[in-house]
Amino acid sequence: MTDTRLTPLAAALPSTIPFVAPETMEAGRGAPFDARLGANELSFGPSPKATAAMQTALNGIWKYGIPENEPLRSALAARINVAPEAITIGEGIDGLLGILVRLYVGAGDAVVTSDGSYPTFNYHVAGVGGVLHKVPYKGDFEDPEALIAKATEVGAKLVYLSNPNNPMGTVHSADVVQAMIDAVPDGCLMVLDEAYTEFAADSTAPKIDTTNTNVIRFRTFSKAYGLAGARIGYGISDPEIISGFDKIRNHFGVNRIAQAGALAALHDSAYLSVTLEKVDQGRARIAQIARDNSLTPLASSANFVTIDCGRDGDFARALVAALNTRGVFVRMPGAAPMDRCIRVSVGLPAELDILAERLPLALGDIS
Amino acid sequence: MTDTRLTPLAAALPSTIPFVAPETMEAGRGAPFDARLGANELSFGPSPKATAAMQTALNGIWKYGIPENEPLRSALAARINVAPEAITIGEGIDGLLGILVRLYVGAGDAVVTSDGSYPTFNYHVAGVGGVLHKVPYKGDFEDPEALIAKATEVGAKLVYLSNPNNPMGTVHSADVVQAMIDAVPDGCLMVLDEAYTEFAADSTAPKIDTTNTNVIRFRTFSKAYGLAGARIGYGISDPEIISGFDKIRNHFGVNRIAQAGALAALHDSAYLSVTLEKVDQGRARIAQIARDNSLTPLASSANFVTIDCGRDGDFARALVAALNTRGVFVRMPGAAPMDRCIRVSVGLPAELDILAERLPLALGDIS
Numbered sequence: 001m002t003d004t005r006l007t008p009l010a011a012a013l014p015s016t017i018p019f020v021a022p023e024t025m026e027a028g029r030g031a032p033f034d035a036r037l038g039a040n041e042l043s044f045g046p047s048p049k050a051t052a053a054m055q056t057a058l059n060g061i062w063k064y065g066i067p068e069n070e071p072l073r074s075a076l077a078a079r080i081n082v083a084p085e086a087i088t089i090g091e092g093i094d095g096l097l098g099i100l101v102r103l104y105v106g107a108g109d110a111v112v113t114s115d116g117s118y119p120t121f122n123y124h125v126a127g128v129g130g131v132l133h134k135v136p137y138k139g140d141f142e143d144p145e146a147l148i149a150k151a152t153e154v155g156a157k158l159v160y161l162s163n164p165n166n167p168m169g170t171v172h173s174a175d176v177v178q179a180m181i182d183a184v185p186d187g188c189l190m191v192l193d194e195a196y197t198e199f200a201a202d203s204t205a206p207k208i209d210t211t212n213t214n215v216i217r218f219r220t221f222s223k224a225y226g227l228a229g230a231r232i233g234y235g236i237s238d239p240e241i242i243s244g245f246d247k248i249r250n251h252f253g254v255n256r257i258a259q260a261g262a263l264a265a266l267h268d269s270a271y272l273s274v275t276l277e278k279v280d281q282g283r284a285r286i287a288q289i290a291r292d293n294s295l296t297p298l299a300s301s302a303n304f305v306t307i308d309c310g311r312d313g314d315f316a317r318a319l320v321a322a323l324n325t326r327g328v329f330v331r332m333p334g335a336a337p338m339d340r341c342i343r344v345s346v347g348l349p350a351e352l353d354i355l356a357e358r359l360p361l362a363l364g365d366i367s
Numbered sequence: 368m369t370d371t372r373l374t375p376l377a378a379a380l381p382s383t384i385p386f387v388a389p390e391t392m393e394a395g396r397g398a399p400f401d402a403r404l405g406a407n408e409l410s411f412g413p414s415p416k417a418t419a420a421m422q423t424a425l426n427g428i429w430k431y432g433i434p435e436n437e438p439l440r441s442a443l444a445a446r447i448n449v450a451p452e453a454i455t456i457g458e459g460i461d462g463l464l465g466i467l468v469r470l471y472v473g474a475g476d477a478v479v480t481s482d483g484s485y486p487t488f489n490y491h492v493a494g495v496g497g498v499l500h501k502v503p504y505k506g507d508f509e510d511p512e513a514l515i516a517k518a519t520e521v522g523a524k525l526v527y528l529s530n531p532n533n534p535m536g537t538v539h540s541a542d543v544v545q546a547m548i549d550a551v552p553d554g555c556l557m558v559l560d561e562a563y564t565e566f567a568a569d570s571t572a573p574k575i576d577t578t579n580t581n582v583i584r585f586r587t588f589s590k591a592y593g594l595a596g597a598r599i600g601y602g603i604s605d606p607e608i609i610s611g612f613d614k615i616r617n618h619f620g621v622n623r624i625a626q627a628g629a630l631a632a633l634h635d636s637a638y639l640s641v642t643l644e645k646v647d648q649g650r651a652r653i654a655q656i657a658r659d660n661s662l663t664p665l666a667s668s669a670n671f672v673t674i675d676c677g678r679d680g681d682f683a684r685a686l687v688a689a690l691n692t693r694g695v696f697v698r699m700p701g702a703a704p705m706d707r708c709i710r711v712s713v714g715l716p717a718e719l720d721i722l723a724e725r726l727p728l729a730l731g732d733i734s
Binding site: 002003004005006007008009010013014015016017018019021023024027036039041042043044045046051054055057058059060061062063064065066067068070091092094095098102103104105106109127157187188189213222226227228229230231240241243244245246247248250251252253254255256257258261 | 369370371372373374375376377380381382383384385386388390391394403406408409410411412413418421422424425426427428429430431432433434435437458459461462465469470471472473476494524554555556580589593594595596597598607608610611612613614615617618619620621622623624625628
C-alpha cells in the first residue's frame, strides 16, 4: 500500500534499482564472475599514487570532508584553465545529474535525450516530474540535429548528449558538438556528459568556455581514473550556473578519501597515459575477438566495445545471459535498434582471454 | 544575474555553504587549529578493524559500490532485529534527509522543527519549497508536546526531533519520545534523528518497531563509529516507507570503502565500548574545564558538551571567535536563547589540555 503522505509526484514513481550490480548477480548465480566486463569500470585500477593518497587519507576518515572540495576543485580548475567557481564537485556524475534536474526541471517540464542513452539521467528527470522526449539514434550515433530540433519543438529545459556515447562507444567531433552547443534554443541548457572523454581523441571535446551559458559539462574520476567506487565527479560551466548547485547540494556529501584519491589521480598524468594505452590495446583485442566470432565490433572511443551481433534484441539478450551464465559479466544497450549489440568493457588481459574462450561457447549455447 | 532557466523554486533559493569547514577557517587564519573540537567528530578515530577493512577495500575502489548496500544492510538489520527492507542506507543522515523531504514535502507544505535545531534539515526543507514552522526549545530541551501541537495546527508533513539533541546535548527518555511518536497527527511523519544515540543511555531510545508508520529514524556511522568522512548513515522505518527511497535516491551514491568500513565498525562492539568510555571521560573533563572557568556545562548525552556562558549571544560569539583565534576550533548554537552557549566536542586528551589552557585566555581576551 502506497504511503498516502508522499507527494503526488513521489507516490506516482516506482521504487527501482536501476542497474543490477554484478555482486547481486553473483549472489544469484551462486558463484563469482570470472570476467567482470559489464560496468565500464577500469579493471587496471587507479594510479598507485592515488591508492597511496587514499591510504594516507584513511587516517583522517573521522573528519568530515571539505564542503568546497578543496584543494581538488582548484587543482581541476588549474588543469583545465578555468576559475574554481566554474567547477562543482559531487558524488559522481549520477549525483550531479540528480541535482541539475532539480535546479532546472519542474513538474511537467520537457527534457530531451536520445532513445537508448544513459538511463540514470532519465531516472533523475522522472524523479522531478519532468517529461522526457526521446529522439532516435542515427546509425549508432546520437543525433545532435534531431536533439536540438526536438528541444526547440517542445521547449525543453535540458537537452542531453553524451560524447563519447554510452552504450555505443561512438563519438562526435568537437565541431559537431560545438555546433550543437551553439544551437541550443533559448530557455534550454545542454547537458554534455563527458564521462568517457579521456578515452577519446582530443579532437572530440570542444574547447572549454565557461562564459558560454548554453552548456554544462560533466566529467568523472570513475572511468579513466579508476575510482568508480569512490563516487566523485565534477561539472564545468559558467560560474553563475555552477553556483546553483550550492542551493541544494549535500555539501558534505563527497567522501574524504575520494577527495584525496581524485587529487592524486589527477596529478599522475603518466599513469593516465599508460591507462589509455592499455585501454586502446584492450579495445583492439575485444574487436578481434568479436571478428573471430563473426560479430561486428563498433569503433569505440570509450573503455568498452559495443559489438553488433547482427541479429535482434532477443538474440543479444540471450547472448548476454549465456555469457553471464558462463561467468562473463557483460551488459547491452536497452533500446532498439542498438539492442542488437552487446557491450564489453575493457578488462584485464586475462579477462579478455576468458572472453575469447567463452564467447564461442555462449554463441553455441544459444544457436 | 540569476539564470532565468532555473525553476522558480531554485531561482528563489540562496547559494550557500551551510557550515564553514575547519580546513577553510585554517586557510583563512593561515595556521592549523591546535584543537579540533567544533564538528562533533570522533577524534579517537574508527575501529582499527574498520581501518583495516577500508585498506583492503581500497583494492576494489575501481569497482562501483553495491546499490543495495549489501552486506551492510543485512548486518544492520540483524543487529537491530528488523527486516533488511526496513533499512535504507545513504550518504550520511544529511543525504538521507535530502531524499526524505523530496518524498514527503511539496512546495508550500508545512514542516515543523525546533528553533535552533539541526540547520541542515531546514536547508533541505527549503530546497523543496517546504514552509518551516519552528517552536521554541523548553529549558534547553526540544519540546515534543509543542512540536506535536504545532504539527497538528499547521498540518505538517514532517515533524523533526533529534534525540539526543544537537546542539544542546540534551536527551529525552524513551517514554517521552514514544509518546511523541504515538501522538503524530494523521498525514504527518516524524523524523527521529538519532545521530548521537550511541552516546546516550539505552533508556533514551524507544524500542524499534518497523510496523509503526508514524516515524522514520536516522542513525549514522559519522559519530560513535568515527567515520564522518566516509559519508554513510541509515534510515529505519516501515518497509513501505523505506521503499520510497528507491524512487529517487542515487543508488550508487555510497562510497565502496565506506560500505566496507561501516560493516567492520559495526561488528567491533568492543571498540565501540571503549569509545563510549572515552567519550564519557571527555565529557567529564570538558565539564570540569567549564566549571574551572566559572561557566556552566550542560549534562550531555552526545560526544560534545554545551557550555552555558551565562551571558548573551554576542558574548558567546566573541568567545568562539577568541578560541578560534587561539587555535581552538569550536562552534555554538545559532538561535537564542541557546546562543548563550558554546559547544565543545570531545577531542583527544591532549586537545582538552589545550582547551584548559586557552579557555581562560580567550575569556580574558574578551573581558
